[in-house]
Amino acid sequence: MPAVVPANQSSPLEDALRSALAAGVALTEPVRRFMEATFGDASPAALQTLLDDESDAERDSLLDLLFFPDQTLQATIEPILERHPPTAAEVARLADRLKAEPAAVRFLFPGSDVSIGAALPIFGVDAFLNRLNLTWQPAAALEAVVTRVDARPLSPNSDSRDGRSRLRVWLRNAALRQTAVQVRFLCDFLTRLPLDDAAFVDQLHFSLVFLQEHEGAANLYTALADRKKFIFRHLMNARRAAARAARSNMETLIMTGVRTPHFDVGQGEQTLAMIDSIAMAVYGRTEPLEGVPREVDLGDPTEGLDPADLIRRLS
Numbered sequence: 595m596p597a598v599v600p601a602n603q604s605s606p607l608e609d610a611l612r613s614a615l616a617a618g619v620a621l622t623e624p625v626r627r628f629m630e631a632t633f634g635d636a637s638p639a640a641l642q643t644l645l646d647d648e649s650d651a652e653r654d655s656l657l658d659l660l661f662f663p664d665q666t667l668q669a670t671i672e673p674i675l676e677r678h679p680p681t682a683a684e685v686a687r688l689a690d691r692l693k694a695e696p697a698a699v700r701f702l703f704p705g706s707d708v709s710i711g712a713a714l715p716i717f718g719v720d721a722f723l724n725r726l727n728l729t730w731q732p733a734a735a736l737e738a739v740v741t742r743v744d745a746r747p748l749s750p751n752s753d754s755r756d757g758r759s760r761l762r763v764w765l766r767n768a769a770l771r772q773t774a775v776q777v778r779f780l781c782d783f784l785t786r787l788p789l790d791d792a793a794f795v796d797q798l799h800f801s802l803v804f805l806q807e808h809e810g811a812a813n814l815y816t817a818l819a820d821r822k823k824f825i826f827r828h829l830m831n832a833r834r835a836a837a838r839a840a841r842s843n844m845e846t847l848i849m850t851g852v853r854t855p856h857f858d859v860g861q862g863e864q865t866l867a868m869i870d871s872i873a874m875a876v877y878g879r880t881e882p883l884e885g886v887p888r889e890v891d892l893g894d895p896t897e898g899l900d901p902a903d904l905i906r907r908l909s
Contacts, residue, residue, distance in 0.1 A: 607674050607728070608688055614670045615699040618709060625659045632656070638708045641701065645712050657715055660701065661722050665763060668726065672759040672766070679731045685723060692719045732765060733772045739781045740765070747790035757789075768802040776805050779814050779876060786875040797868055815873065819881040822869045825862050826883050832857040 604612075621641075629636035632652050633644065644653055680688070696713040703709070714722065732740055745757030761784075770776050783801055787794060808817045873880040 604691065605680075605684070605688065606678065607671060607680060607684075608691060610671045610674050611667075611688075611692075612697045614667045615697050615714065618700045618702040619660075619664065619667065620702045620704055621660075622662075622664065625656075628656065628659055638703055638706070638710055641710050645710065654717070657718055658721065660712075661699075661714060661718050663722065663725050665760070668763045668766070669756065669759045671726075672762050673755070675728060675731075675766075676759075676762065680728050682729055685728050688728075689719050689723055692723075727766045727769045730766050730769050732762070733777045736765070736772070736777050736780055739784050743784050743789060745789065748795070764798060764802065768806060770802070770805055771809055773809065775812060775814060776809070779805065782876045783872065787872070793868065793871070797872055800865070800868055801872060815877045815879075818869055818873050822866060822873075822881055822883065825865055825869075828857050829859060829862040829866070832859050832862070 621636075626636040629640065629644075632655075633640060644650060644656055647653060692714060693716045696716060699712050699714055701710045701712060731737070740758060740761060743761075744754065745761050746752045746754045748757035748760050750756075765780075779801070783798070787797060791797075804818070804821070805814075808814060811817045870880045
C-alpha cells in the first residue's frame with residue numbers, strides 16, 4: 595500500500611501534471627477552428643487577448659476546450675496511475691491543491707516557436723480532472739493481458755512502455771464499467787488481433803465505443819451482427835441512390851420526391867470490414883451478407899490455381 599502523502603505535500607501525480615502543463619500543451623485543430631469560427635482569429639495575439647479579457651462571454655467555452663486533456667499529457671501521467679492508482683479522496687485533495695495554487699500552463703502553436711502562458715482556471719479544475727478518469731483501473735484479467743501483450747507497435751518509437759501507456763490511456767478514456775462480457779471481449783481482442791496491423795488502433799477505438807453503446811449486452815456477437823446488418827442496409831440504399839442518380843438528373847429526382855440518402859459509402863465499407871475482422875478474431879466467425887465487400891486471397895496466379903482450392907477460398 596502506498597504511503598499517505600501529507601496534506602501540505604504534493605503527490606507524484608500532482609508534480610507530473612504541473613510539469614506536463616508547464617512544459618507546453620499544443621493547440622489542437624478543433625481549438626483553432628473554434629477560435630476562427632467564434633472570434634475570426636486563431637493567432638497567438640488573439641489567444642492572449644481572449645485569455646486576458648474576462649468579460650468575453652465565449653472565453654469560458656474557449657478555456658474548456660484549451661484544457662481538454664490531450665493524449666500526450668495523459669501518456670505522461672499514465673505510468674504514475676499504473677503504479678499508484680489514486681483513490682477518490684486523493685483526487686479530491688488534488689483538486690483542492692490545484693484550486694489553491696493554480697497550475698501554470700504554456701500553450702504551444704504547432705509550426706511556430708511562439709507560446710502563450712496562462713493558468714488552469716479554478717472553475718475548470720474539476721472538469722479537467724474528471725476527464726482524466728484518474729480512479730479508473732483495468733480489471734485484473736484485462737490488466738494481465740495489457741501487461742503481457744507486446745505494445746511496441748503502438749509507440750512511434752517502438753518503445754514497449756510508451757506503447758503500453760498509450761493502450762492504457764485509450765482504455766482509461768473509454769472508462770468502461772468492465773462487465774464480465776466486456777472484459778472477456780477486450781482480453782480476446784487484445785490477444786488475438788495483431789497490434790502491428792495498420793488498422794488495429796481504428797479497430798480498438800471502434801470496439802471501445804461499441805462496448806460503451808452496448809454496456810448491458812449479454813451477447814456482443816449478436817450486437818456486432820446487428821450493427822453489420824444496419825450498416826449494410828444503409829450501404830445498399832446509398833448504392834441504389836447512386837445508381838438512380840447516374841440514370842437521372844437531380845432535377846428529375848427532386849420533382850419525383852426521391853431523397854438522396856446521406857451516407858459515406860467508403861466509411862461504411864471500412865466499418866463492415868472492421869466488424870468482420872473483429873468478429874473473426876474474437877469469436878472465430880462472422881455473419882455473411884450478400885454484397886458486403888470483402889478481400890479474398892486467391893494466391894499467386896503465376897503458380898497455377900488448384901480448382902478445388904479456388905472454390906474453397908471463394909466459398
